[in-house]
Amino acid sequence: xxYLNVVxxxxxxxxxxxxxxxxxxxxxxxxxxxxxxxxxxxxISNGGFGTRDAVMMIGGVHAREWGSCDILVNFAxxxxxxxxxxxxxxxxxxxxxxxxxxxxxNALEFVVFPQVxxxxxxxxMTHDVNDPNGWRKNRNPASNxxxxxxxxxxxxxxxxxxxxxxxxMAPSAPxxxxxxxxxxxxxxxxxxxxxxxxxxxxxxxxxxxxxxxxVHSFSELILYNWGDDQxxxxxxxxxxxxxxxxxxxxxxxxxxxxxxxxxxxxVAAALANRMQAAITAVRGRNYTAEPSFGLYPTSGASDxxxxxxxxxxxxxxxxxxxxxxWGTTFHPDWSEMAxxxxxxxxxLIDFCSAAPxxxxxxxxxxxxxxxxxxxxxxxxxxxxxxxxxAQSCQPLTLQVTAGPALTSGPGxxxxxxxxxxxxxxxxxxxARQALIWVSYTAGAANTSxxxxxxxxxxxxxxxxxxxxxxxxxVKPTVASMLVLDxxxxxxxxxxxxxxxxxxxxHDAAPTFVELLGDMDGIGVxxxxxxxxxxxxxxxxxxxxxxxxxxxxxxxxAAHVTNPAGSTSIGxxxxxxxxxxxxxxxxxxxxxxxxxxxxxxxxKFIADIASKIDDRVYAIGLGTVGELNPVALSQLVDNxxxxxxxxxxxxxxxxxxxxxxxxxxxxxxVNSQIxxxxxxxxxxxxxxxxxxxxTEADTSADVILLSPWRKYxxxxxxxxxxxxxxxxxxxxxxxxxxxxxxxxxxxRVSLPAIWPTHAAHAGQWYAHLQIGDSRTGPSIASxxxxxxxxxxxxxxxxxxxxxxxxxxxxxAMSASATAQRAVPATTIDHRVQLRxxxxxxxxxxxxxxxxxxxxxxxxxxxxxxxxxxxxxxxTDAPVAGxxxxxxxxxxxxxxxxxxxxxxxxxVGVWAGGDAPPPRSGPRGDDGCCTNVVACLLEERGVQALLxxxxxxxxxxxxxxxxHGGKS
Numbered sequence: 001x002x003y004l005n006v007v008x009x010x011x012x013x014x015x016x017x018x019x020x021x022x023x024x025x026x027x028x029x030x031x032x033x034x035x036x037x038x039x040x041x042x043x044i045s046n047g048g049f050g051t052r053d054a055v056m057m058i059g060g061v062h063a064r065e066w067g068s069c070d071i072l073v074n075f076a077x078x079x080x081x082x083x084x085x086x087x088x089x090x091x092x093x094x095x096x097x098x099x100x101x102x103x104x105x106n107a108l109e110f111v112v113f114p115q116v117x118x119x120x121x122x123x124x125m126t127h128d129v130n131d132p133n134g135w136r137k138n139r140n141p142a143s144n145x146x147x148x149x150x151x152x153x154x155x156x157x158x159x160x161x162x163x164x165x166x167x168x169m170a171p172s173a174p175x176x177x178x179x180x181x182x183x184x185x186x187x188x189x190x191x192x193x194x195x196x197x198x199x200x201x202x203x204x205x206x207x208x209x210x211x212x213x214x215v216h217s218f219s220e221l222i223l224y225n226w227g228d229d230q231x232x233x234x235x236x237x238x239x240x241x242x243x244x245x246x247x248x249x250x251x252x253x254x255x256x257x258x259x260x261x262x263x264x265x266x267v268a269a270a271l272a273n274r275m276q277a278a279i280t281a282v283r284g285r286n287y288t289a290e291p292s293f294g295l296y297p298t299s300g301a302s303d304x305x306x307x308x309x310x311x312x313x314x315x316x317x318x319x320x321x322x323x324x325x326w327g328t329t330f331h332p333d334w335s336e337m338a339x340x341x342x343x344x345x346x347x348l349i350d351f352c353s354a355a356p357x358x359x360x361x362x363x364x365x366x367x368x369x370x371x372x373x374x375x376x377x378x379x380x381x382x383x384x385x386x387x388x389x390a391q392s393c394q395p396l397t398l399q400v401t402a403g404p405a406l407t408s409g410p411g412x413x414x415x416x417x418x419x420x421x422x423x424x425x426x427x428x429x430x431a432r433q434a435l436i437w438v439s440y441t442a443g444a445a446n447t448s449x450x451x452x453x454x455x456x457x458x459x460x461x462x463x464x465x466x467x468x469x470x471x472x473x474v475k476p477t478v479a480s481m482l483v484l485d486x487x488x489x490x491x492x493x494x495x496x497x498x499x500x501x502x503x504x505x506h507d508a509a510p511t512f513v514e515l516l517g518d519m520d521g522i523g524v525x526x527x528x529x530x531x532x533x534x535x536x537x538x539x540x541x542x543x544x545x546x547x548x549x550x551x552x553x554x555x556x557a558a559h560v561t562n563p564a565g566s567t568s569i570g571x572x573x574x575x576x577x578x579x580x581x582x583x584x585x586x587x588x589x590x591x592x593x594x595x596x597x598x599x600x601x602x603k604f605i606a607d608i609a610s611k612i613d614d615r616v617y618a619i620g621l622g623t624v625g626e627l628n629p630v631a632l633s634q635l636v637d638n639x640x641x642x643x644x645x646x647x648x649x650x651x652x653x654x655x656x657x658x659x660x661x662x663x664x665x666x667x668x669v670n671s672q673i674x675x676x677x678x679x680x681x682x683x684x685x686x687x688x689x690x691x692x693x694t695e696a697d698t699s700a701d702v703i704l705l706s707p708w709r710k711y712x713x714x715x716x717x718x719x720x721x722x723x724x725x726x727x728x729x730x731x732x733x734x735x736x737x738x739x740x741x742x743x744x745x746x747r748v749s750l751p752a753i754w755p756t757h758a759a760h761a762g763q764w765y766a767h768l769q770i771g772d773s774r775t776g777p778s779i780a781s782x783x784x785x786x787x788x789x790x791x792x793x794x795x796x797x798x799x800x801x802x803x804x805x806x807x808x809x810x811a812m813s814a815s816a817t818a819q820r821a822v823p824a825t826t827i828d829h830r831v832q833l834r835x836x837x838x839x840x841x842x843x844x845x846x847x848x849x850x851x852x853x854x855x856x857x858x859x860x861x862x863x864x865x866x867x868x869x870x871x872x873x874t875d876a877p878v879a880g881x882x883x884x885x886x887x888x889x890x891x892x893x894x895x896x897x898x899x900x901x902x903x904x905x906v907g908v909w910a911g912g913d914a915p916p917p918r919s920g921p922r923g924d925d926g927c928c929t930n931v932v933a934c935l936l937e938e939r940g941v942q943a944l945l946x947x948x949x950x951x952x953x954x955x956x957x958x959x960x961x962h963g964g965k966s
Contacts, residue, residue, distance in 0.1 A: 003069075006037070010038075013076065014026060017042060020080045022046075023045065025043040027042070034138060037118045043109065044112070053208050054208050055111070056211070058215070059214070063137065064133065064331065079105065094282045104349075104353050107356050111202065111206050120136070136183045137151070142188065150180035150181045153185055156300070157176040159300045159301060161308045165300070173249070175250055175300070212307075213324060216325050216326070217329075219295060224268035224303070225291065226304055227293050227298035228249050229251075238257060239258065252293070258293075279347050283343065295325070302323075306319040324347065365389060365464075371386060371466060375471060376471070376472055378472045381733060381749075382439070385435040387434075390433070397457065407452070435753075445475070447472050448472075449469070453465075454466070476588065478586060479520065479589050480522055483592065484559050486502075486526045487561070488563045490505070492596075496654050505594055505621075506557060510552075510553045513556070515745060518543065521548070523536050528566060528567065528568070537579065543736050566601040567595065567597045568601040592661075593635065607918050614639065615640040616639045623881065658742065665805075674691045674693070674804040674898075675689065676803045678801045680798060680799050681712065682770070688765040688766070688767055694897075695760065700764075700806045704744045704745065707799070709743070714744055716765070724748065733749050818876060821907070822910060824875065829862060831870045832868055833890070840893070844868070847862065849884070852878070881905055884905070
């Protein structure tokens, strides 16, 4: 390999721009060279151009200093490659790890102009191959008067800094020459040359340039301001702008020295020393770091020009100027130059890593231009963050200096975490985020509000007024009636060891009540052959207070069986419906029925079916032989509700009914089930149950079911690893811990906000472990108290079930429908996924785990039949209850992972095609016709009738017309 020629330098940066289009921009500079060549510079940034402080590097100013262009092309190549590949960099004994490279590129913009003087470089590379000194200037003939030895201007004496050296500098130290034949000829005027005008334009085009490095050779020096005279930090009046000192500059140890603030000198010296140390680390070369005057006095030089701009016009950013004088000859053999390239690239990388902190960079501004509280339900509180991007190694403060306040409309604004956010000092100036949280409690429904909040940064003096807009909508509310069976059979064993059916009701039904919305209504009806209103619908009220939900749980606890009671589901549902019809103040209404038996007393469901216009859900406790799934299905069909059948219960089904109630609750309040697993936890074990929340989720309930909840230390873990316990939940906006009678739960409003960050989309965990002597009761305590379950506890640990439900615009609906209700049949499954009520077109999959009446499970994948729609079919060959657990996985519209789960059941039995019972025309309950119809379903009876030519189907039709059927 050898030096890049003029064409190769330009093509190299063009190729980099093409290879890294998301990180680079190729700038065409406005002034062609004297010989008509176009020059280009490469901008590098991963955060948008002009949004960050910049390091500008130029090279190829002096024609004979060939290696400067190669150094800057190598710097840009290495930086882009390492950042893109998340890799480190190694130069001899100097290394930079990947995080250092990432921080550097995340903090800064880079402007690389490797070939300032292409005409001179071409001339030098074609005429100076054997000349140890060679050509220095550009190729401008304007001042040569026909003398070929007088062509060109020294680019680095043509900048507007003491350019008029004859006036500004001492005669014995001019720093430049007015003789066109001299290699330091300063030109006809400041910026007379297209090359210097290109640099001037580039600095103006990137106004956030804070550091400038001009790469030259030779002398093994790292130079910083000033170059016209020695530095001094005590007398500001001795400065390049003061004409009283004209003619006295450029002589060491005399009356004049150039003023530089001590802080600036310290910054410049520190960065120069960083470069010097990096070079030494590569292969031991000992460069000297000093002010530019240490080499010789200069005027019209680039490094002093860029630093002087701020002193001429304080509105322009302060730019620290540096010169690197690499090597010991102008164009050494390439074998040596390749080593020098490593030396200087290491110095530049280390400089960029250190510059933001050494330079005291403070860049801060809001990423949030407006706070919008959209469609907040009336009376509900939520919070939004004003997000600031900050780049500073120094401590930084942001504080609210006015507001937040509404200027119009109802509602309340607040600062839930206070109005001051402080960022500590940092080891790098990589962009950090600072969040100021503003809360909004919505006023009346269908109103809008507007206001603002003002935030200031004392360190920079900047101030931002952030407008606030909000609107309130009707908070959807639902009044629910629990319709609870008290017939005599509710005293029968449930199948769960030690539990009667009424005990299962007492354990499970309160789960529906615990997590109702505070503005939702709840009432209770009890039924046997008659129905009675145990509790008229009242508002549930805030979580954890004496209110409607407490009264409802008391009504459930007081619900007792009537040993002589029969079953009239129709009476119970009718009373619930009529009560809800007379209840106002709720947007929707729902009936939730719990029964363990087949109706045997009027009124029947069929008798009151025409009145049902509420959403109706039903839980049937028992097998198809103990229930009448036909009648119960008629109760819920086409109402928006559904039927859940438990089948036979045993010890493994201890949570089943409670989980059914929780799922029905999600349907009633329009929430989504995220995950719903069961398990055991043993002493010393930490169980972390993962669940994903998305940007579509506005709140989450994390629910723990366990008979021994008091022995479980239950927390919620955020994606950042923060643990939410009861005290933390109380401090979060619109969040709470609910220690219920039948469950424990966390209700977390999203985003959950901390002073420095927020938790929203990502993987969360339900965090469980058994308490010990330091945190609470031990597992041994639970063994002593749980005689009935002792063997289970010893073998497995404490049983639990965790359910996570989310209020969300990402919704799943599932249905399971038997083609016939008698075996053998086929069950059709259909699942829909929607976000913002739009079919979800992102990558998703849906599966169903089927459990047959014998407890045998199988899994099937649902097939996509349209956007967001999935379907399949499974066989149901025998009678009984089939349970289906649907799981959907995929990504939201924002690309965030999600899961959704639901359970459905289907009952298949020999009488599934028979019509449900209804009262007969004489007012009897159809008991006799029930018996006849049942006999007609027997195959032997059907065969006998067929032998004598009697149509059993016609008899059934007659019974339906004249007597009803049970």
